Amino acid sequence: MSARYGAAQVNGMTTENKIDSLWAPRHDLADSFPMSQVPAESLVLGTRMLRIDSRRRWFPDVGAVFRSRQLLLLLCRRNITVLYRQTVLGSIWLVIAPVISAGLLSFVFGRVAHLSSGGVPYFAFTFAGLLAWNLFASSVTGAASSLVSNQNLFTRIYFPRLLLPLSALAPVLMNTGISCGVMFFLLVAYKIGFSFRLLFLPVWLGLALLLSVGVSLGLSSLAVLRRDVQYATQAVIPLLLFITPVAYSVAEVPAGLRTIYLLNPMATIVEGCRWSLLGQTHLPTLSIWAVAYTTAITLLLLIAGLVVFARLEWKFADVV
Amino acid sequence: MSSNSAISVCHVSKEYTLGLSGRTRSLPSILQERIRHPIRGNGKRKERIRALDDVSFDVIQGEAVGIVGKNGAGKSTLLKILSHITPPTRGHIDIRGMVGSLLEVGTGFHPELTGLENVYLNGAILGMATREITRRLDEILAFAEVDKFIETPLKRYSTGMRVRLAFAVAAHLDPEIFIVDEVLSVGDHAFQAKCLERMKSVAANEGRTVLYVSHQLVTVEHLCPRSLLIADGRLVFDGPTEETIAQYLRLVPRGEATDTPGIFDLASADRSNGAYEPLLQRLEFRPSGGIPAASIRMGERLQIEIEVAGLNDIIDPLVFVSIGSSKEPALFRMNSRVVPLNSTQNRNDREVIVIDIPALPLTPGDYRIEVQIKDRSKTVDFVGPAGLFRVDPADVFGGGYRFDSSGGFFDGYFVVPWEWELRPAPDPIADLPALASKSQG
Numbered sequence: 001m002s003a004r005y006g007a008a009q010v011n012g013m014t015t016e017n018k019i020d021s022l023w024a025p026r027h028d029l030a031d032s033f034p035m036s037q038v039p040a041e042s043l044v045l046g047t048r049m050l051r052i053d054s055r056r057r058w059f060p061d062v063g064a065v066f067r068s069r070q071l072l073l074l075l076c077r078r079n080i081t082v083l084y085r086q087t088v089l090g091s092i093w094l095v096i097a098p099v100i101s102a103g104l105l106s107f108v109f110g111r112v113a114h115l116s117s118g119g120v121p122y123f124a125f126t127f128a129g130l131l132a133w134n135l136f137a138s139s140v141t142g143a144a145s146s147l148v149s150n151q152n153l154f155t156r157i158y159f160p161r162l163l164l165p166l167s168a169l170a171p172v173l174m175n176t177g178i179s180c181g182v183m184f185f186l187l188v189a190y191k192i193g194f195s196f197r198l199l200f201l202p203v204w205l206g207l208a209l210l211l212s213v214g215v216s217l218g219l220s221s222l223a224v225l226r227r228d229v230q231y232a233t234q235a236v237i238p239l240l241l242f243i244t245p246v247a248y249s250v251a252e253v254p255a256g257l258r259t260i261y262l263l264n265p266m267a268t269i270v271e272g273c274r275w276s277l278l279g280q281t282h283l284p285t286l287s288i289w290a291v292a293y294t295t296a297i298t299l300l301l302l303i304a305g306l307v308v309f310a311r312l313e314w315k316f317a318d319v320v
Numbered sequence: 321m322s323s324n325s326a327i328s329v330c331h332v333s334k335e336y337t338l339g340l341s342g343r344t345r346s347l348p349s350i351l352q353e354r355i356r357h358p359i360r361g362n363g364k365r366k367e368r369i370r371a372l373d374d375v376s377f378d379v380i381q382g383e384a385v386g387i388v389g390k391n392g393a394g395k396s397t398l399l400k401i402l403s404h405i406t407p408p409t410r411g412h413i414d415i416r417g418m419v420g421s422l423l424e425v426g427t428g429f430h431p432e433l434t435g436l437e438n439v440y441l442n443g444a445i446l447g448m449a450t451r452e453i454t455r456r457l458d459e460i461l462a463f464a465e466v467d468k469f470i471e472t473p474l475k476r477y478s479t480g481m482r483v484r485l486a487f488a489v490a491a492h493l494d495p496e497i498f499i500v501d502e503v504l505s506v507g508d509h510a511f512q513a514k515c516l517e518r519m520k521s522v523a524a525n526e527g528r529t530v531l532y533v534s535h536q537l538v539t540v541e542h543l544c545p546r547s548l549l550i551a552d553g554r555l556v557f558d559g560p561t562e563e564t565i566a567q568y569l570r571l572v573p574r575g576e577a578t579d580t581p582g583i584f585d586l587a588s589a590d591r592s593n594g595a596y597e598p599l600l601q602r603l604e605f606r607p608s609g610g611i612p613a614a615s616i617r618m619g620e621r622l623q624i625e626i627e628v629a630g631l632n633d634i635i636d637p638l639v640f641v642s643i644g645s646s647k648e649p650a651l652f653r654m655n656s657r658v659v660p661l662n663s664t665q666n667r668n669d670r671e672v673i674v675i676d677i678p679a680l681p682l683t684p685g686d687y688r689i690e691v692q693i694k695d696r697s698k699t700v701d702f703v704g705p706a707g708l709f710r711v712d713p714a715d716v717f718g719g720g721y722r723f724d725s726s727g728g729f730f731d732g733y734f735v736v737p738w739e740w741e742l743r744p745a746p747d748p749i750a751d752l753p754a755l756a757s758k759s760q761g
Contacts, residue, residue, distance in 0.1 A: 049414065049415070049416050049417040050404070050414070050419070051411035051412055051414050051415075052402070052404055052407065052408065052412060052413040052414075052415065053407065053408065053411070053413070054407050054409055054410060054411075054412075070444055070449060070450045071444040071445060074440055074441050074450075075443045077437075078430055078437070078441055080435065081432070081433060082430060082432045082433065085432045085473070086432070121351070151648055152427070153406070153427060153428050153429075153445065155405060155444055156405070156423050156424050156427045157403065157405065157421060157423065157427050157428075157446065158403055158404035158405055158419075158421070158449075161333075165375060167362060240432060281592070313409070315406070315409045317400065317405045317406040318336065318406050
């Protein structure tokens with residue numbers, strides 16, 4: 001009996017400890033892995049051919065972004081999901097946050113400084129201004145650090161790096177969408193109503209988005225080289241609020257300074273949004289020249305951002 | 321590039337500029353230096369190091385190729401270039417087919433996301449289509465053994481669960497070309513075995529191209545018939561894995577045979593690759609304790625003498641002496657923790673460690689010896705192989721069998737004395753009382 005028990009135990013050991021076969025000497029393994037017998041034709045090769053060399057590009061591979069759209073979507077979803085995990089109010093924050101900042105700005109500029117909103121309730125006036133401004137400011141501050149904070153991704157695996165700053169825009173776009181809803185509610189609540197000019201709102205917001213993308217791409221790739229860029233962005237962007245007509249109207253800007261003032265492309269965009277929503281016009285602001293200038297500078301910055309990104313992209317993994 | 325090669329590497333070099341990528345000098349530190357040394361120049365000390373130097377090879381489609389080399393030899397750099405993460409400084413690589421590269425597992429895992437969300441994100445980062453992940457989701461979750469926790473945020477997972485989930489996704493990757501860094505070394509033993517099985521089937525049965533880097537030579541040997549050896553950024557050997565591994569083992573400081581057989585010079589071993597001090601001086605094999613010789617008969621007494629210098633300066637030295645074969649560096653190891661290494665006389669700067677093995681239990685073949693001296697956890701000197709010796713066949717059991725593999729048998733590495741006999745099998749029913757009384761006695 002005892003002898004048998006011993007034998008069974010030995011058998012049990014050998015079957016359980018299959019791992020030991022990894023450490024077995026070679027002669028045992030020779031027949032179990034007939035790798036050399038696999039015919040080379042057994043797998044049809046994909047037609048995709050990739051060349052990896054030291055050439056630097058002048059423009060990012062936009063086609064690759066399209067091919068990786070599923071990953072882009074998942075990264076966007078990650079960025080949004082992560083934002084309000086483990087919060088009680090969750091997505092309610094999307095409504096609360098802009099309302100608080102619009103309320104505060106209205107108080108400071110409307111009540112304390114007694115600036116004029118041109119007959120529109122000051123809160124609605126500020127909220128309309130914040131629409132495009134928040135889109136720009138939060139996407140630039142968010143995207144500027146997008147590469148640095150995701151370095152564990154692009155130093156380990158290849159995927160179009162453009163996806164990182166682009167997906168960082170997702171939460172901002174969602175915020176903007178919600179804020180638009182709140183804005184429409186305000187238009188009804190304050191009995192301002194809607195007009196045909198609302199059709200132009202997507203144009204202004206689109207311009208703000210393109211401008212944000214351009215600036216974000218440039219800043220995010222420069223931040224990979226030097227982190228100073230991140231800190232500078234975080235310090236400067238909120239201050240730009242004061243040279244943009246978000247909480248006050250362009251009418252308050254001294255006439256002699258207006259031309260210089262309008263060099264800021266966001267000035268025209270914010271003013272345009274307010275025109276679409278509230279029907280206020282300050283003709284010098286929304287002159288055809290100002291709009292043309294803003295469009296041109298937006299496209300220029302977009303292209304510049306893409307080029308800077310493409311020129312630096314190749315060494316991201318080495319210098320981050 | 322030949323028509324059936326999946327990867328074609330042409331004269332690839334990679335240089336890093338230390339000044340640029342290593343450390344950014346901040347403005348305050350530059351100003352500080354300027355104030356201290358107003359005359360000295362800008363002091364641009366941009367040193368370039370070459371991580372890869374003119375590497376060329378082709379991998380045929382369906383081939384499994386291992387890459388071995390010491391730490392810092394350039395293996396990881398090569399994999400990073402092949403994975404399209406970092407560009408080469410010179411040269412180019414042509415890759416035909418979809419590449420799946422695993423330089424680590426669980427890339428892109430986010431602690432706040434649930435297990436399921438992470439599977440999708442990680443899968444997509446590795447290049448899987450969402451539909452493909454959905455199709456194989458059950459398989460992946462079963463492989464990971466975390467079915468119950470898929471809706472739990474990853475931050476609540478144990479490390480083991482995280483690793484399993486990461487591996488499960490990686491294991492279901494279906495690229496034409498698999499580039500794998502040493503990722504199999506994580507996770508528990510059973511899970512490692514499971515992953516290795518999966519790797520094996522990918523390489524062997526599905527006919528995919530595999531490039532595999534590992535320190536575990538056994539694993540490389542297991543998976544890849546062909547291997548590349550990389551040393552100091554250069555491709556120094558490309559051939560059958562067995563030969564590559566033999567070459568690789570030669571990169572360690574090794575003793576040199578002297579004119580006298582059985583005496584090896586350890587003092588002049590090339591220690592430039594490791595931070596070793598030349599403590600070990602000389603090694604002598606003395607079969608039967610007599611005159612030095614490089615071969616010994618099976619079962620004979622073996623005396624090994626190792627001359628050391630400066631061992632008396634180390635307060636608590638540890639000495640390791642390993643006997644190994646070409647494949648297994650340590651078949652058995654003598655260690656001063658197990659048997660304390662004491663001195664009966666006054667300590668001296670030059671001493672001899674005398675090892676006495678009464679009957680050498682090794683089967684005929686070629687063996688090597690490694691000697692290592694440690695100061696607590698730090699290796700002070702290491703030479704391996706320090707010496708080579710051959711065990712000659714002998715009729716150790718007196719039955720005429722000489723263990724010379726003439727019958728085509730592999731007799732194992734060791735010979736231990738044993739006895740056996742045949743007995744009639746007990747009839748389980750009739751002999752029950754007899755058995756019972758036997759087990760009592």
